[in-house]
Amino acid sequence: DQQVKQNSPSLSVQEGRISILNCDYTNSMFDYFLWYKKYPAEGPTFLISISSIKDKNEDGRFTVFLNKSAKHLSLHIVPSQPGDSAVYFCAAKGEYGNKLVFGAGTILRVKS
Amino acid sequence: DTAVSQTPKYLVTQMGNDKSIKCEQNLGHDTMYWYKQDSKKFLKIMFSYNNKELIINETVPNRFSPKSPDKAHLNLHINSLELGDSAVYFCASSLNFVSYEQYFGPGTRLTVT
Numbered sequence: 065d066q067q068v069k070q071n072s073p074s075l076s077v078q079e080g081r082i083s084i085l086n087c088d089y090t091n092s093m094f095d096y097f098l099w100y101k102k103y104p105a106e107g108p109t110f111l112i113s114i115s116s117i118k119d120k121n122e123d124g125r126f127t128v129f130l131n132k133s134a135k136h137l138s139l140h141i142v143p144s145q146p147g148d149s150a151v152y153f154c155a156a157k158g159e160y161g162n163k164l165v166f167g168a169g170t171i172l173r174v175k176s
Numbered sequence: 177d178t179a180v181s182q183t184p185k186y187l188v189t190q191m192g193n194d195k196s197i198k199c200e201q202n203l204g205h206d207t208m209y210w211y212k213q214d215s216k217k218f219l220k221i222m223f224s225y226n227n228k229e230l231i232i233n234e235t236v237p238n239r240f241s242p243k244s245p246d247k248a249h250l251n252l253h254i255n256s257l258e259l260g261d262s263a264v265y266f267c268a269s270s271l272n273f274v275s276y277e278q279y280f281g282p283g284t285r286l287t288v289t
Contacts, residue, residue: 107280
């Protein structure tokens with residue numbers, strides 16, 4: 065069963081515009097959420113995270129929003145840059161230990 | 177300096193063989209992980225070690241055996257390789273068991289023919 069879902073396999077955005085990547089989860093016990101970015105032939109790199117006690121976390125051009133009632137989070141990138149083109153993974157941490165559950169990823173293409 | 181390194185980067189082998197993938201981290205982290213990225217692109221945790229002790233062991237065939245000689249290294253040995261083992265395997269580390277941020281290696285693409 066997929067506890068973390070990224071329903072959009074890909075997203076294409078013009079440079080300078082906003083990129084919005086979405087993630088849904090089913091397990092209400094998840095208490096921490098992370099976004100990872102992955103370039104081809106490299107491992108995922110941590111981008112930004114949010115605790116379940118917050119609804120927003122911002123870091124420069126990246127903002128993550130969490131809607132607990134809807135079990136939904138989104139990553140906003142403003143303004144989008146060509147270097148942001150990568151695969152973005154949403155991940156969630158359960159209440160025990162530090163096991164992360166990942167979504168399948170969304171390919172973001174930022175066109176210049 | 178690479179924080180989390182894996183060798184080899186690519187591994188092509190035949191069914192039935194035994195192979196190992198090595199992982200090293202120079203971050204001074206206590207906790208290390210192995211993930212498998214399957215054909216559907218999901219990253220799924222296989223194992224986690226904290227200070228050389230196994231703490232997470234997901235439902236993985238016992239043909240897969242992790243070994244941690246010290247807290248900077250976590251190797252993955254796979255016996256009797258099967259076609260379904262073809263995947264990208266990622267090693268990762270985190271500061272400790274309660275640290276949420278994990279740092280990933282570049283991955284090892286295993287192809288079983």
